[in-house]
Amino acid sequence: MPTIEEILKEIRPEFDFTASQDFVGDGMLDSYDIVTLVSDLDKAYGISISGLDIVPENFQNVASIQKLLQKYGRP
Amino acid sequence: MNLIFSHRRISGLLAVVPANERSFVDEMANFSFPPARSLKLKLVMGYDKHRIVDGPVCASDLACFGMEHLFASGKLGRDDCDALIVVTQSPDYLMPPTSSVIQGRLGLKQDIFCLDINQGCAGFLIGLFQAFSLLEQPAVRKVVLINVDVMSRKTSHRDRNSYPLIGDAASIAIVERSEDGTPIHANLKVDGTRREALMIPAGGLRLPSSPETAVLEDDGENNFRAKDNLRMDGTAVFNFVQVEVPPMIRDLLQTAQADMEDVDCFLFHQPNRFMLQKLADQMKVPYEKMPSNIVEHYGNSSGVTIPMAIVHNLRERLTRESICACLAGFGVGLTWCSMLMPLGPLDFCELIDYR
Numbered sequence: 001m002p003t004i005e006e007i008l009k010e011i012r013p014e015f016d017f018t019a020s021q022d023f024v025g026d027g028m029l030d031s032y033d034i035v036t037l038v039s040d041l042d043k044a045y046g047i048s049i050s051g052l053d054i055v056p057e058n059f060q061n062v063a064s065i066q067k068l069l070q071k072y073g074r075p
Numbered sequence: 076m077n078l079i080f081s082h083r084r085i086s087g088l089l090a091v092v093p094a095n096e097r098s099f100v101d102e103m104a105n106f107s108f109p110p111a112r113s114l115k116l117k118l119v120m121g122y123d124k125h126r127i128v129d130g131p132v133c134a135s136d137l138a139c140f141g142m143e144h145l146f147a148s149g150k151l152g153r154d155d156c157d158a159l160i161v162v163t164q165s166p167d168y169l170m171p172p173t174s175s176v177i178q179g180r181l182g183l184k185q186d187i188f189c190l191d192i193n194q195g196c197a198g199f200l201i202g203l204f205q206a207f208s209l210l211e212q213p214a215v216r217k218v219v220l221i222n223v224d225v226m227s228r229k230t231s232h233r234d235r236n237s238y239p240l241i242g243d244a245a246s247i248a249i250v251e252r253s254e255d256g257t258p259i260h261a262n263l264k265v266d267g268t269r270r271e272a273l274m275i276p277a278g279g280l281r282l283p284s285s286p287e288t289a290v291l292e293d294d295g296e297n298n299f300r301a302k303d304n305l306r307m308d309g310t311a312v313f314n315f316v317q318v319e320v321p322p323m324i325r326d327l328l329q330t331a332q333a334d335m336e337d338v339d340c341f342l343f344h345q346p347n348r349f350m351l352q353k354l355a356d357q358m359k360v361p362y363e364k365m366p367s368n369i370v371e372h373y374g375n376s377s378g379v380t381i382p383m384a385i386v387h388n389l390r391e392r393l394t395r396e397s398i399c400a401c402l403a404g405f406g407v408g409l410t411w412c413s414m415l416m417p418l419g420p421l422d423f424c425e426l427i428d429y430r
Contacts, residue, residue, distance in 0.1 A: 011112070011115070012112075027295075030296040031236075031296070031309045031310045031313075032116055032120075032235075032236060032309065033112075035119055035120070035349055036115050036116055039118075039349065048353075048356040050317075050353070050356070050357055051313070051316070051317030051350075051353035051354060051356070051357050052317050052318065054313060054314075054317065054353070055310075055314060056310065
């Protein structure tokens, strides 16, 4: 199973996602990258992230994405 | 607001799409994004082909083409149109109304009620509400409801967030009285405080079009659009749909004393595949009951996507039988509405190319 960092790297290979705490604010993810990320996380972890959870705050950094996945019972 | 109607039916449906088909892959070079990133988005959103007008084709051109087809094939008599409702966000002119343009071009009788409605993705249902109400008048026996948009002409070719999903199209629904008294439940909400989530900033009187409003500007995400172009706040629209639509459908079914299982088909406006599938997941509706394949074949044609979904997916079935359909439209305004109604059997259900 790919890690969150690996999934992010595949979407935007030009960025180091460990170096930012605010992916959206730092211009590393735009709204459509978040859509791609949700689709990849759904597939990788066998879940369906609710549309209600697809808000920029849940995709600010690796920790917030991890917290979101925990809500769906994923490590 | 809850609405209720009865003894009303859609008796026929025609969709018209431009013959000119473009593919997302061919247009990727217009966007300032690496191809791999765009291709990934293509898979998620369902971008593939879309139909857009070639040249200065207007709303009334698509509408008149469809109407002439109905006259020529005997599906509608020229003198049978007692009311003509045109729902569009891309009118031929600021004035006169596009319904008057169409009435004049087609040579329809003067004894007719013509009405334009400025609405988008909720426009098929808003148009049906008006059509149902007009049928209260004894003089009105047949309402022609035309939904039409040529939004490709108002969308920047360098805006990857909007252009790939846009489709141009028209639909013509014939609405009549019915002997079937099954209640048709509907509801409608509007929140104008969020009106800027979907808008064309320039071209009206608040900000008239000028050389300045035609200048392309970077939105900060490498999409280039002018104030004359369609502007969509994707995050705001997505959240609006996910928050407002499921409770609206729950309220509708509760009012109608119906269950999700009673609905044969959920025919929702189709902004893109991702948004619809997230709605289906949230509402626990199987994907096969909620078609999401219009954007990939034709593009998002605002108020025409619901009739397109009917014609593309249910053409054969609806000429034979009736189904319990849950329709929902949501978009510009912001406006959201839904309706539970028996749909079919239809006298005709057809899709034609505009050439």
